Amino acid sequence: MDKDRIAHCLALSQLARGQQGEAQAATLAELEAALWGMQPAAQATPVAAQLMLDHLGYVTGWNEGAEQLFGYPAAEALGQHVLFLYAEDDEDGDIAEMGGHAVADVRRRKKSGETIRVRLDIALLRDETGQPDGMRVLVAPLVEGLTLQEKTRLHARILEEGDQGVLITDGQERIVSLNSAFTRITGYTAPEALGKTPDLLRSGLPDADFPARVKAAMAGAPPWRGEILGRRKDGELFPQAVTVSAVRGEDGAISHTFSLFSDISVHKDAEARMQRLANYDTLTGLPNLGLLLQLLGQAMTEARRKQEHGALLVIEINRLSAISDSLGHEVSNSLLVEVGRVLRQVLRDEDILARLDGGKFAAALPQIEKREHAAIVAQKLIAALEAPIQVGTHSLQVSAHVGIGVYPEDAQEASELVRGAEAAMSRVMPGQAPALLFYSEEMNQRAKEHLRIESELRQALANKELLLYYQPKVSLRSGRVVGAEALLRWRHPVRGLVSPGVFIPVAEETGLILDLGNWVLEEACRQIAAWRDANLMMPPIAVNLSARQFDNQLPQRVADVMARHQVPPEQLMLEMTESLLVRGADNVIAIMNKLVAMGLSLALDDFGTGYSSLAYLKKFPISTLKIDRAFVIGLPFEENDCAIARAIVTMAKQLRQEIVAEGVETIEQMSFLRELGCDQLQGYLFSQPIPAADFERMLGEGKRLAVTGRQSTLAL
Template sequence: MLDTAIARCQALSRAARGLQGEAQSRTLAELEAALEELRGWQIAAVPAAGLTAMLELDLAGYVREWNEGAERMFGYPAREALGQHILFLYDGSEEGGDIAELLLEAGNAITAVRRRKKNGEVIWVHMAISLMHDAQREPVGMRVQLEEVNKALSHAEKLNLHARIIEDSDQGVLITDANERIVSINGAFTRITGYSPAEAIGKTPDLLRSGMHDAEFRAKVQAAMRGAGPWRGEIVGKRKNGELFPQSVTISAVRDGEGRISHTFSLFTDISVHKDAVARMQRMANYDALTGLPNQGLLQQLVAQALAEARRSQEHGALLVIDISRIGAISDTLGHEIGNRLLVEIGRLLRLCLREGDVLARLDGHRFGIALPHIEKREHAAIVAQKLIASLAAPVQIDGQHLQTGAHVGIAIYPEDGEDADTLLRGADVAMTRAALQPESGFLFYSEEMNQRAKEHLRIESELRHALANNELMLYYQPKVSLRSGRIVGAEALLRWKHPVRGLVSPGVFIPVAEETGLILELGNWVMEEACRQIRVWQDANLLMPPIAVNLSARQFDRGLPARMADVMARHGVQPEQLMLEITESLLVKGADKVIAIMNELVAMGLALALDDFGTGYSSLAYLKKFPISTLKIDRAFVIGLPYEENDCAIARAIVTMAQQLRQEIVAEGVETPEQMSFLRELGCDQLQGYLFSQPVPGADFERMLREGKRLAFGAR
């Protein structure tokens, strides 16, 4: 009669697919009644309690439940079995000593194994395992069912055993017919997805689709459902409440006696907890538990990746090791909790000194590591080291305690000091140890050459700050001369540093240091202030002044620049037409929209803009069309070869022609010979600036040139 009930369910399922409306509803109701009848047969066929061996194990394999069926199968009463490890049933023949109950994939664990009874007899048993979970879905143990292999089962008993195994499985089971309609699910399906049998049966598996997989992926799944072979993998499903969850899935097709596909079954497991556990394990393996920063292992992995990129781009990189002093003494005095909180705060302060792409890691107790994957110059690593040391100069406040620490930094440079992460880390560690023995330095490079260069860099920075505060800076003025009249029509204000010991220091030495350290902002403000002051002095002396050009750094070119210019001109009573602002090509790629808006404000104030060193960097016609530039300055690199170098002549000719078309004034820099002057004059260049007329001179000398009416002598070519 069980076979009859099964056949009736199958017939009703086929009939329901061919009907619609009320007839289909009536047939589906009959199908549900038939399924209830089948469930009744299955329940009736369950052996009396104790006939099936059933035991429960904890996750380590120790027995904590032992039913009557287990007593009868193995001969051990519960009092002898409880608390023992499952190994007491093993006959010793398991290859490699593996414990099947612990190694089998729970929920899909159906296998034949050998087990030993109390009397020594060895038997073969079918074993099915399912995981047991607590309320938070964390695994807490295993349920094991055992049936003797040589025990003859009736057809009804086999059906019942299979149904029980499927229903008790921790895996979700989904069976569809040839038309991809769901015909059966188990309890785990409902627990995992939230869909009851009434909500799922008759639908397609699309009700679980998350929409996160592409057409190619779905084609592989469809192929498995059409008999191309089992498919196994991980997919993202969707629960009834809309929550997405990862699942491990196996999909296979079932064929009837004639080889046609009659059904498809899917076994799936919610692996959310597993994924979370993997993520937690990865975090434990790669991150420091106290600070949350990468640990040494992850730092070395990231450095190895950065080095591979640096090799391709031929860039420099640096690895720094930082030793924080006094952590041990503070922990011993105030307790390890305070010491730990101090380390966390130090990690935060160090992170603030770094760029987004830099890596900060905690190596061990009071050592941190920093990777600087991309640095333009090797000396830049010293600037970062200074910032790191300075960030710990002030006491750190923890629970009202002001805790003073310090730091020593060792620096290794790629590729000079090593070409792999291990070598660089060792080099930086050695340098850090040496730095700790020389407290006055604070940091050291692994390379002595780099130490000397860094020291020179720091010396210049320190002395330049002193120069700003002690009036060691001055402006020189280099005249611009008209190639039509020969008269002085302007001048460029150039910064000079008169060192008390070394005399005049070349701008090529100190300007790059100022750019790298941020001192360029203070220098730029000083230059603008001094130029406006000098213009006002000349104005009060009734000197007829041509416009004075002042160079602007890209760092000065921000939204506050127009207001700063208005303020300095107002304080000194300087008119906009008395000034010209010179910018470099690098500024033009800073962000066109922002730059154009600032330029337009400056031009609206009456200030003129000149593009300096044209042709050496990023200039293009597109920039020149967009920006309100009134003057182009041909870089000296294209003037030096005139009129004999063919390429220089062609470039100069193209620049002059282009500027004329755009109605821009053209100034040639670095003109030193009459031949250069004559060639540029014939091209139509408007002005020259260079040693042919005058080198940069102090303000008093420039004033004398103006009063004497010094002019350029053209002569014959």
């Protein structure tokens, strides 16, 4: 048996296995419907071609449709084996079983010798006992493919009329062809673009990756696909999806490059809107919980890497329900928008403000110097909401309470930190002052102490509990008192003298240092004037300036105080720390120059502990350098301290600056510094800070430090 007969019998056996127990055969109409419905490209004939075969494959039935399709009349076809229709070069395709019949696409030969492609729909016939008895075959011609010429014309029409812009360049990257979509998208007509290079569409924005990839695609690399920004003829930038590929000639050499691109502005806008809906609160425009968790997670990871602290504040707005019930949701919604604006103004640019739900907001502080600073920010947020908020014609009063979580102590994950801050917020009792709680009880105690100091320090200013002590500066040449530093002290009515190390950091953090600094300057000038009026010849008094005081108005403020008390500039020295110098050297130098022009002397305090650049140091109009006590304490036995002190003294001498050593407590320290060439000392070796009356008495009695070689004594 040849291969065609084997294939025919195989089809018959497949049908027999697949149709066991089913109805004997479908009707001709059902088979026709199935056949024509399966292939949209098939062309129906007026009469469906039908063949009937016995179980050996001989033709027992041949209808009019078969005569029309193959050209054989029934008299010539009946009795022949079906193989007479097979094309010589045909190989039967895969046979697929569909709905109780077999289907195959094959090539068959007409009486004229023409070979055609047809689809066979084969239904198995059974005898009365259910055994296979033959086949009914429906035959439908299939449409042949387009000719090369037809295909070329069709493809050209598709490219011309499609939505994608088409750009074809030659080997010199000159545009040689484009379609109407190119003009519609870019605004350039064919005469304007032909002969130019694709650079006329470039956005001009830096994109180092794109040109290299395009060059590679033009050189024969795989097509490049991506998204870039293009520029229209009117200058408008637009996002586009681009495919760039090379075209090869018959010899395999690259002859042209074509680019397909689409304007995806609408898709990008829709994507941005969806992104905004997914990540931002629709009412306030602030980040929502999902985005907050994402940003907070990144901040916590960065904080762990740098071993820094951060905090999350959850803020709940009070009275929101009452306002909504009485004035309506529209007013309460507008109020929430205004609340978000007020809170945002309090925070730094790098802080993250989000709305969680209802009247609940969250503020993430990605980096804080001290964990207690979170309580200061919380107080500022609470205070900012104390003023009435105007919403339309309504002046609305709200308040807030805050829960604080600190990382990494309270949580390692963002969601955990949010839960902790919310738990702390829920524990704030109505009427509690201040209306904030930390998640950690230890932090609550520290925050309470911090807030207590701030509150009492404000009262100290009003209740005149502050005073100045004076620590003498002694010349290492003569041993005489040549100056003094005015140091702030706080005499608490209950706890007595409070250490500056306790209240000065709080004043710096809360901004109270501005008021304290102004008070110190005013009091020092008042005391200088009092000594002058008492005909006492006192040495210059040094006053410390905080970095917060150092602004463009500082020279005028100092001038006003000096004029008010008639203090000559040679009686006053201003001391500043190195941290001030990192705030923008040019602006700092300009302010310093104004102060020096007023006749004032400037000293750099705590030298060596800050961030000053030696390249900048020589530009600052500073007359005195003060060696910090941290480098004095180990003298003369600690090798590193000796080296640092020696370097500072050497550098100051080169800059022609006076050198003052702070914290000198032993004769050995003094002797070492004197041998280095240090000019003055401050420290307990001579005197601790003392009240104004004691300092006045010290000078009246002529107390000095007697220096004889390596031996030093106090003398009256």
